[in-house]
Amino acid sequence: QKEVEQDPGPLSVPEGAIVSLNCTYSNSAFQYFMWYRQYSRKGPELLMYTYSSGNKEDGRFTAQVDKSSKYISLFIRDSQPSDSATYLCAMREGAEKLVFGKGTKLTVNP
Amino acid sequence: GAGVSQSPSNKVTEKGKDVELRCDPISGHTALYWYRQSLGQGLEFLIYFQGNSAPDKSGLPSDRFSAERTGGSVSTLTIQRTQQEDSAVYLCASSLSHQETQYFGPGTRLLVL
Numbered sequence: 001q002k003e004v005e006q007d008p009g010p011l012s013v014p015e016g017a018i019v020s021l022n023c024t025y026s027n028s029a030f031q032y033f034m035w036y037r038q039y040s041r042k043g044p045e046l047l048m049y050t051y052s053s054g055n056k057e058d059g060r061f062t063a064q065v066d067k068s069s070k071y072i073s074l075f076i077r078d079s080q081p082s083d084s085a086t087y088l089c090a091m092r093e094g095a096e097k098l099v100f101g102k103g104t105k106l107t108v109n110p
Numbered sequence: 111g112a113g114v115s116q117s118p119s120n121k122v123t124e125k126g127k128d129v130e131l132r133c134d135p136i137s138g139h140t141a142l143y144w145y146r147q148s149l150g151q152g153l154e155f156l157i158y159f160q161g162n163s164a165p166d167k168s169g170l171p172s173d174r175f176s177a178e179r180t181g182g183s184v185s186t187l188t189i190q191r192t193q194q195e196d197s198a199v200y201l202c203a204s205s206l207s208h209q210e211t212q213y214f215g216p217g218t219r220l221l222v223l
Contacts (some may be wrong), residue, residue, distance in 0.1 A: 006152075036214075043114070043214035044153070049112055088153065097143070097166060098212065102152035 003027055006089055006101025015110050019076040023089035023101045026070065030091040030099075033065050036101065038086045041087045047087075048074060078106045112136065114215035117200050122221045123192055127194040131187045131218045142185050143205075143212060144177060156200075159185060160208055186202030192222045 006023045011018055021035075032051055036044035048063040050056045050072075056063045062075040072091070075082055089101040117136045123129050127162055135142050144156040156171040159179040170176070173191075179185040199219050203212040 001172070008150075041216075043203075043216045045214065046211055078212075090153075096156040097158060097169070098153075099155075100145075100153040101148070108143065 004101045007104055008102050010105040012107045013079055015081060015108055017079050021074040021081050021087050021104050023072050024070055025091060028092040032092050033072050034090040035063055036088040036090060038088060046087055065095050081108045082110050084108050114202055114204050115204055116215040116218050117149055118218060124223055125194060126191055128190045129192055131200050133185045133202030136213060139206055141205045141206035141208045142179060143203040144187050146198045176183045194222050197222045213220045
């Protein structure tokens with residue numbers, strides 16, 4: 001079993017839809033959880049950063065972490081065509097390397 | 111300010127040749143990371159530098175891979191005797207310190223024929 005599992009999709013939704021992206025993980029020591037967005041032929045950019053369990057909201061984006069279930073989610077409200085990208089979850093224990101999911105490719109259709 | 115830059119953006123080489131990939135981190139960032147992104151494999155950690163030293167080289171896939179960092183700034187990833195399975199996007203990231211947010215460069219796309 002991989003340390004971090006993420007459904008690669010692809011996921012296609014109409015503009016304005018609510019998008020839900022998820023990752024599961026096996027290492028209970030992970031404490032720091034991130035979501036990166038990667039546009040085609042670009043490097044990943046940090047979207048959301050969460051420490052431990054709970055929710056974090058930033059504009060149209062909400063990140064949720066459930067450590068008891070080893071499950072993290074990213075919700076995108078009122079999705080826009082400009083949200084079309086690959087979304088990568090990443091996590092680490094502390095002062096350790098980031099462990100990434102394989103990424104979910106999202107397309108938002110106008 | 112300027113972000114992380116990498117060069118070249120694309121590299122095509124023949125099997126068996128050596129390649130050097132360069133990373134210029136954000137000014138003042140002490141930590142620097144190399145990752146590899148292969149089709150269907152996601153991002154895989156290769157090596158991490160704190161200053162000029164590399165406390166974690168655990169992700170380097172073989173002894174054909176090496177990296178150095180000089181002056182606490184620029185880093186070079188060298189792949190010797192390239193193989194076709196080395197074809198991937200090589201990404202560099204930097205952060206203020208090891209536990210801070212990592213900022214990624216655009217990557218170098220390596221194709222080994």
